[in-house]
Amino acid sequence: MFQQLGIIGCGLMGGSFALALKKAGLVRRVVGYSKSPSTTEAARRLGVVDVVADSALLATSGSDLVLLAVPVSATESTLRAIRHLVSPQTLVMDVGSTKQDVVLAAQKALGKHIESFVPAHPIAGKEKSGVANADADLYLGSQVVLTPLPSNRPELVQKAIDVWSALGCRVLRMEPRLHDAAFAAVSHLPHLLAYSYFNAVAAQTSGSDFMSLAGPGFRDFTRIAASEPGMWRDIFLSNRSELLQQLKHFRHQLDAMERALEEEDGSGLERVLRQASEGRSRWQEPSSRRRAIVKPKV
Ligand SMILES: NC(=O)c1ccc[n+]([C@@H]2O[C@H](COP(=O)([O-])OP(=O)(O)OC[C@H]3O[C@@H](n4cnc5c(N)ncnc54)[C@H](O)[C@@H]3O)[C@@H](O)[C@H]2O)c1
Ligand SMILES: O=C(O)C(=O)C[C@]1(C(=O)O)C=C[C@H](O)C=C1
Numbered sequence: 001m002f003q004q005l006g007i008i009g010c011g012l013m014g015g016s017f018a019l020a021l022k023k024a025g026l027v028r029r030v031v032g033y034s035k036s037p038s039t040t041e042a043a044r045r046l047g048v049v050d051v052v053a054d055s056a057l058l059a060t061s062g063s064d065l066v067l068l069a070v071p072v073s074a075t076e077s078t079l080r081a082i083r084h085l086v087s088p089q090t091l092v093m094d095v096g097s098t099k100q101d102v103v104l105a106a107q108k109a110l111g112k113h114i115e116s117f118v119p120a121h122p123i124a125g126k127e128k129s130g131v132a133n134a135d136a137d138l139y140l141g142s143q144v145v146l147t148p149l150p151s152n153r154p155e156l157v158q159k160a161i162d163v164w165s166a167l168g169c170r171v172l173r174m175e176p177r178l179h180d181a182a183f184a185a186v187s188h189l190p191h192l193l194a195y196s197y198f199n200a201v202a203a204q205t206s207g208s209d210f211m212s213l214a215g216p217g218f219r220d221f222t223r224i225a226a227s228e229p230g231m232w233r234d235i236f237l238s239n240r241s242e243l244l245q246q247l248k249h250f251r252h253q254l255d256a257m258e259r260a261l262e263e264e265d266g267s268g269l270e271r272v273l274r275q276a277s278e279g280r281s282r283w284q285e286p287s288s289r290r291r292a293i294v295k296p297k298v
Contacts, residue, residue, distance in 0.1 A: 083113050
């Protein structure tokens with residue numbers, strides 16, 4: 001049981017974490033800070049936070065668990081703002097979608113307090129941001145990647161594993177570099193493609209007429225194109241080199257499809273379509289292997 005959770009960034013991810021911890025009975029009090037006072041006030045009205053803090057530092061004061069749920073580009077300044085109140089017993093985590101830059105930001109900002117910062121990335125979310133979309137069950141059954149640092153206090157790493165496990169998550173440990181390479185392929189590239197594809201259709205003269213006829217295929221493929229642009233700008237820029245690498249792989253496949261179409265190469269086309277269809281049918285969504293909620297150890 002945590003005495004106080006300090007949420008910095010009371011949006012979708014931070015708000016959902018607060019609600020999940022409350023639902024699991026793992027926290028006595030939640031204090032929240034967000035850049036915009038109207039957001040923090042909405043979080044209080046919705047019962048996501050109990051107390052509104054006027055700064056990130058005040059949200060950290062007295063908290064034994066602090067969660068940064070801000071855009072990845074705000075990690076360094078936020079950690080700098082709270083570092084004086086991070087004690088050796090405080091567990092500080094983030095939920096950022098990239099990890100190499102977050103670790104770098106923490107190294108620059110935290111000094112000796114880095115021992116308390118355990119970088120985390122829950123593989124959960126949705127295209128709707130903001131505290132109004134926070135959901136106590138958002139993390140249930142999801143994977144959470146931790147990229148612990150060599151300087152982390154082992155008991156805080158264990159505490160991080162315990163708290164996510166208690167929320168019904170499967171916790172994995174990974175090197176930041178490997179994390180960023182993997183999520184460039186399975187999260188960042190699909191978002192980039194969804195945004196590009198949507199614009200490619202919408203920019204055509206008849207784009208809106210075409211879209212008025214669209215069915216579930218279009219809906220499913222473009223859902224994530226409605227995601228928050230500022231957040232994804234940050235993610236793309238922060239993981240730029242891995243994303244560029246993934247774009248090369250994608251362009252190679254697209255070129256092969258285009259060639260097969262131009263040459264009316266039906267068997268070549270079917271070969272690549274079959275390869276994808278069989279692979280996708282075999283793929284099992286990790287979060288569909290839902291785990292029972294384990295007894296909280298925290
Ligand atoms: N949305 C997703 O699906 C998803 C999934 C996994 C991880 N993430 C990561 O979670 C983080 C938060 O994303 P979200 O979807 O909750 O966004 P969000 O827009 O819903 O919430 C972010 C909140 O942070 C606040 N904020 C922005 N800058 C701030 C600052 N400097 N100091 C304090 N508060 C600040 C905003 O006002 C907002 O309340 C991002 O780093 C993102 O990469 C998002
Ligand atoms: O469900 C969605 O809308 C998401 O995009 C969630 C999603 C993803 O799977 O790519 C988005 C960003 C992350 O950092 C983790 C999860």
